[in-house]
Amino acid sequence: MNEGTLIGVGTSHVKDTYLSPFNYSGWGLRILNERMKITGLGRDNFSRQQIINVDISSTKNPAENVNDFAAFADYALGYHYRLDVVPGFRVLTGMSAHLSGGFIYNIRNGNNPLSAKIDVDGGFSLITLWNFRMNKLSFTLRYQGELPLAGVFFSPEYGASYYEMFNVGNLSDVLAFNSFHNKFALKNYVTLDIPVESFTIRLGYLNSLYYSDAKSIQTRIISNSFMIGWVKEFIPLGSKRIKYKNRVKSSYY
Amino acid sequence: MADEYNTSPQKNFEALWKILDENYCFFDYKGIDWDEVHDKYSLQIDESMYEYKLFQVLSDMVNELKDGHINLNSSFFFSSYEGWYTEYPSNFSWGILNDKYLVDAARGGNYNEIRYTRFAGNQIGYIYYGSFRESMLETELDSIFHFFENCKALVIDVRDNGGGSLINSDRLASRFLTEKTLCGYIQHKTGKGRSDFSDPYPIYLKPSHNTLWLKPVMVLTNRRCYSASNNFVSKMRELPNVRTLGGSTGGGSGFPFTSELPNGWSIRFSTSPILDVNMQHTEFGIEPDVEINLLPQDIENRRDALLEAAMELLLSGV
Numbered sequence: 108m109n110e111g112t113l114i115g116v117g118t119s120h121v122k123d124t125y126l127s128p129f130n131y132s133g134w135g136l137r138i139l140n141e142r143m144k145i146t147g148l149g150r151d152n153f154s155r156q157q158i159i160n161v162d163i164s165s166t167k168n169p170a171e172n173v174n175d176f177a178a179f180a181d182y183a184l185g186y187h188y189r190l191d192v193v194p195g196f197r198v199l200t201g202m203s204a205h206l207s208g209g210f211i212y213n214i215r216n217g218n219n220p221l222s223a224k225i226d227v228d229g230g231f232s233l234i235t236l237w238n239f240r241m242n243k244l245s246f247t248l249r250y251q252g253e254l255p256l257a258g259v260f261f262s263p264e265y266g267a268s269y270y271e272m273f274n275v276g277n278l279s280d281v282l283a284f285n286s287f288h289n290k291f292a293l294k295n296y297v298t299l300d301i302p303v304e305s306f307t308i309r310l311g312y313l314n315s316l317y318y319s320d321a322k323s324i325q326t327r328i329i330s331n332s333f334m335i336g337w338v339k340e341f342i343p344l345g346s347k348r349i350k351y352k353n354r355v356k357s358s359y360y
Numbered sequence: 361m362a363d364e365y366n367t368s369p370q371k372n373f374e375a376l377w378k379i380l381d382e383n384y385c386f387f388d389y390k391g392i393d394w395d396e397v398h399d400k401y402s403l404q405i406d407e408s409m410y411e412y413k414l415f416q417v418l419s420d421m422v423n424e425l426k427d428g429h430i431n432l433n434s435s436f437f438f439s440s441y442e443g444w445y446t447e448y449p450s451n452f453s454w455g456i457l458n459d460k461y462l463v464d465a466a467r468g469g470n471y472n473e474i475r476y477t478r479f480a481g482n483q484i485g486y487i488y489y490g491s492f493r494e495s496m497l498e499t500e501l502d503s504i505f506h507f508f509e510n511c512k513a514l515v516i517d518v519r520d521n522g523g524g525s526l527i528n529s530d531r532l533a534s535r536f537l538t539e540k541t542l543c544g545y546i547q548h549k550t551g552k553g554r555s556d557f558s559d560p561y562p563i564y565l566k567p568s569h570n571t572l573w574l575k576p577v578m579v580l581t582n583r584r585c586y587s588a589s590n591n592f593v594s595k596m597r598e599l600p601n602v603r604t605l606g607g608s609t610g611g612g613s614g615f616p617f618t619s620e621l622p623n624g625w626s627i628r629f630s631t632s633p634i635l636d637v638n639m640q641h642t643e644f645g646i647e648p649d650v651e652i653n654l655l656p657q658d659i660e661n662r663r664d665a666l667l668e669a670a671m672e673l674l675l676s677g678v
Contacts, residue, residue: 122363127620128379130363169365170624172435215626216618264558266383266549266631268615270526275546277561323551 108144108341109359111298111309115139115334119164121175122327125222125263126213130327131175133166137313137332143358146186154199154358156234158183162315162330177328179209179224183253185232199234205255218268222326228258228285228292238360247300247360254293257286265323283321290319300338300360307338366622369414373405376418376432376627379619382552383631384425386614389641394554397424411623412436422627427643428586429616431628444586444610444644451582451607451654452519456662462488468504469494476504478511484671485511489532492524492588498570501535505571513576513674515667516596523587523612533595534568536577536602541565543595545635546615560639565595577602578670581648587612593646594636605650605673606666613642 119135143156163178185203192198208225234251262283263272271277283289298311311334319326340357366372377398387394401421405414415432419439422430432439465477465488474496475488485508496504508514516532533543545560579596581604590609596602614630621627636642650673658665 128375129620129622168620168624169363169622170620171365172624173620173626213618215620217628218615219617264548264550265552265556266385266617267558268548268617268632270615271546271548271561271632274527274530275561275563277546279561 108142109338109357110140110142110341111336111338112140113138113298113309113311113334113336115311115313115332117313117330117332119166119177120327120329121164121166121177121211122325123175123211123222124323124325125219126175126211126216127168127173129168131166131168131173133164133174135162135164135330135332137162137330137334139311139313139334139336145189145358149188152189153201154187154189156183156185156187156203156232158185162332164330173213173215175211175213177209177211179207181205181207181209181226183232185253187232187234195238197236197238199232199236201232202229203232203253204229205253205258218270221269223261223269224326225261226255226258226285226292227260228255230255230257236359244302245360246302247298249296249298249300249359251296251298252293253296255290257284259283260285260290260319260321262319262321262324280322285319285321289321290317292317298334307340309336309338310334311336364622365624367411368622369405369407369409369411372414372621372623372625373402373418373421375621376422377401379621379627380422380425380629381554383549383617383619384554384629385547385549385557385631385633386425386427386641386643387554389633389643390426392425397421415439415625422629425629427614427630428610428612429614429628429630432625433627434623434625444612445583448583448610449607449653450520450584451652451666452584453654453659453664454520456659456664457488457517457667460662461486461664461667466507468500469496476507478508479515480671480675482510483512484674485514486517486667487514488517490518490521492521492526492528492592495525495528496531498531498568501532502571505535505573508573511575513578514573515578515580515670515674517580517667518585518589518592519580519582519606519666520584521586521589521592522584523589526588526591529588529592530565530595531568533565533592533599535571535573536596536599537565537567538572538574539567541598542637543598544591544637545639546632547635548632557633560635563634565599574601576674578674579604580666580670581606581609581646582666583607583610583645585609587616590642590646591634594634594642597646597649598637603650603673604646604648605652605670606648607651607653608645608647609642611643611645
């Protein structure tokens with residue numbers, strides 16, 4: 108199993124018309140953990156990837172007199188078919204399911220201070236891995252794209268208050284089917300694994316785009332994170348593969 | 361709407377007008393021609409005007425809506441419409457109440473500003489709840505009702521209570537019923553059109569799981585009972601054993617949202633109408649069951665006529 112844990116900082120742009128008609132800009136902090144392993148499916152031609160991502164941001168309105176605070180957590184589970192295109196270059200294509208939740212909080216708004224976000228969706232996932240050597244060291248460059256196709260998300264009506272939804276109990280019409288007609292989300296993830304003595308450092312850049320337009324409420328969240336972390340390559344205890352060490356191959360390298 | 365910071369008077373005027381055009385909920389009920397308001401005030405906007413003057417013009421424009429939930433807020437001024445109470449008798453003197461009736465009253469609430477005591481030889485319990493920004497824990501309410509254990513009736517005084525949290529007002533109201541009771545309806549905007557509203561959704565009040573008060577209650581009201589306080593009165597009058605006494609409440613039945621202008625000023629406005637059980641608006645107030653006014657001679661005699669009348673009615677069992 109290949110496991111990487113990264114932390115990152117970067118820019119964040121948040122616009123949610125339930126809270127304000129304006130784009131708020133500022134900084135964000137991100138923690139990401141990913142695990143990839145080869146499954147027993149299809150003669151080891153399939154791998155499974157799990158990503159847990161938490162990001163928080165603090166942004167300001169154009170007049171810079173009000174803050175939004177946002178926090179999101181998401182989990183992605185992907186299965187990929189592995190194709191060795193040429194030696195050292197591998198393409199993984201597949202599908203992934205995403206579960207994400209979080210909120211944007213505006214410190215000035217009295218009765219509409221919060222916009223909650225819950226998304227469950229599935230979509231395409233593509234990974235390219237390029238292993239190359241430089242100065243007798245092995246590096247791995249990876250690009251990953253995640254594109255949700257369809258799902259369900261929390262989508263209150265235009266002027267519905269959280270008091271009406273959660274205190275009075277009117278939860279009708281708070282969910283909506285989503286696809287490209289009302290939502291577009293894309294994550295572009297680039298990493299470079301660098302061996303440093305007996306460790307492997309992973310440098311990353313994550314570009315996350317989220318647009319939705321449902322029931323006359325528009326949301327746009329764009330973040331760019333520069334990340335750094337470490338990578339572990341290990342065999343999980345209890346794995347049957349440990350009996351066949353000579354057959355163990357990395358899911359990543 | 362462009363996302364950039366912009367101090368242009370014209371841009372901010374148009375932004376404010378549009379926010380209210382797409383979100384304000386009482387245009388039809390109040391018979392306001394918002395397009396006509398635009399035309400009237402756009403003539404007063406020019407690009408060279410100072411921001412203080414712009415604030416004044418925009419305040420005048422939003423006050424055409426005659427709504428106490430409308431507030432325009434800049435770093436230097438805060439505008440609010442006060443016509444909903446200034447033309448009405450106050451029916452309340454905090455000085456008289458505090459100096460004459462609340463000398464030995466206990467305090468409660470998160471800001472310690474709720475007062476409660478007993479009158480008429482401990483026969484009447486009394487709570488002054490001056491703002492629903494004040495919250496009380498369920499245990500604190502329990503201890504207050506325990507304090508009133510031997511009283512035969514209760515006065516809840518919400519005069520000059522300008523509102524606050526509906527959660528706080530519901531928490532108190534839930535102590536006066538034994539069965540889930542329909543107390544009103546709520547609507548919200550479903551789109552940007554001025555008449556785009558959801559169907560009214562029923563609001564039920566459920567009895568508290570804690571101590572209940574099922575003996576007679578008199579709620580004292582005046583014109584400055586607004587917003588959550590108006591809603592409290594609207595709900596309480598649907599409950600058994602509850603009557604209201606004093607003057608008409610001030611209204612404020614639109615649940616408010618906040619938005620902002622390109623120059624960073626904020627605007628608060630009514631967006632979701634809360635209706636009474638007959639699906640009628642209470643935006644302009646609720647008449648009391650028993651109308652009593654505080655007269656000049658009452659003030660001269662340092663006498664709270666509304667409180668005295670409430671106690672008299674409760675003691676006589678009328």
